């Protein structure tokens with residue numbers, strides 16, 4: 001059987017910080033220790049992304065010793081996403097949504113509606129109501145998946161069973177570009193990714209993605225959401241926390257910090273591979289103190 005693949009999928013909106021580098025190392029360790037290929041995917045569908053930042057991110061990942069078997073840029077594959085949006089539309093699973101963020105925030109909700117779930121405003125409009133909304137709204141509509149606001153459970157190697165809401169999430173943005181949750185699912189399937197290792201800030205997105213994966217008939221990947229790095233105040237690491245990027249820290253020190261955060265004595269990622277046991281990974285966030 002051909003080996004599957006793991007991947008790292010940075011969003012090139014800022015240079016990688018030590019926490020992102022550590023997540024990348026872990027994704028690489030999970031893949032390599034299980035005989036999988038390792039792929040890079042540049043998640044550059046967002047307007048805030050930048051090709052120069054993407055190149056620096058890949059350079060940094062290579063500089064710390066990661067190797068990969070291919071790299072893709074999401075912006076190069078619009079037809080891949082369009083084909084899936086067309087398929088979902090032909091199965092009558094999509095509807096146009098004219099809501100702004102403010103409309104969604106202000107919409108009345110059922111008393112037990114899950115926090116943050118789309119309230120369904122545009123879900124059951126008649127054709128005439130759609131015409132009116134289209135005429136009233138200057139923005140082109142986004143496309144949402146009809147899901148019935150269900151819950152879905154994924155199994156995570158580090159968190160166990162995780163159940164989260166699957167609301168009618170956006171699959172194509174108003175600007176016609178694939179939304180994150182659709183792109184990630186379609187790319188993972190197209191690239192043969194069967195192991196998703198990423199920061200645990202994305203754990204709440206995984207039920208939506210697993211649900212869409214199932215609807216599209218793709219095999220569900222294994223998930224491992226690794227603990228994030230926090231600053232000494234318990235907040236997400238940011239520029240103001242001092243030396244956080246590879247350019248500021250230096251390769252050797254960064255590798256030393258990553259290794260010690262995992263309880264390893266290794267100095268290279270290849271050496272970390274000999275010490276890596278997925279089930280022994282720390283479950284709590286790593287509090288980063290620049291040294």
Ligand code: GLU
Nearest residue numbers: 009010011043184198202
């Ligand atoms: N590009 C996303 C991020 O950097 C991660 C996507 C994923 O791993 O599924 O937050």
